[in-house]
């Protein structure tokens with residue numbers, strides 16, 4: 001009898017412990033920053049390196065300008081025929097869906113030789129007047145893109161023309177200016193909106 005009781009008691013404790021662990025894990029997974037369905041959450045937020053670029057009004061833009069609000073950062077170039085305009089239109093759509101909690105969109109040029117602040121200003125604000133375009137010196141852009149793992153290279157198209165092949169990822173930057181998550185193609189506005197609601201509500 002004693003042996004049986006011990007076994008039953010032990011079994012009960014194991015079940016209770018397992019139940020407790022299950023409840024704890026479920027609760028843990030419900031915390032918003034760990035519940036992205038479509039994007040990739042960084043295990044820890046990553047501070048951006050120091051950088052100095054130029055915004056589309058011609059003003060200096062460094063990492064401190066990313067603090068105080070959520071941002072979505074995308075790299076591309078204004079001569080891009082497909083991915084960049086499609087993605088900027090999609091991010092403008094996401095902003096509309098998120099309305100008052102919408103993150104700001106920051107578009108970083110990987111073609112600083114052609115993308116002057118004036119050209120960027122016309123380009124980005126056509127998608128959404130709040131989008132910020134960034135350009136800079138070639139070394140500054142190269143260094144910043146490399147630090148974020150954004151590959152980009154010119155593809156000659158003849159007659160002094162070229163395309164820029166580039167990584168299409170959307171970084172989510174938290175209000176402390178740290179990379180918090182990223183989205184990779186194919187982008188779907190409802191999915192990004194859904195994940196952003198969770199991520200933003202978790203802070």
Ligand code: NI
Nearest residue numbers: 076080083084
């Ligand atoms: Ni592009």
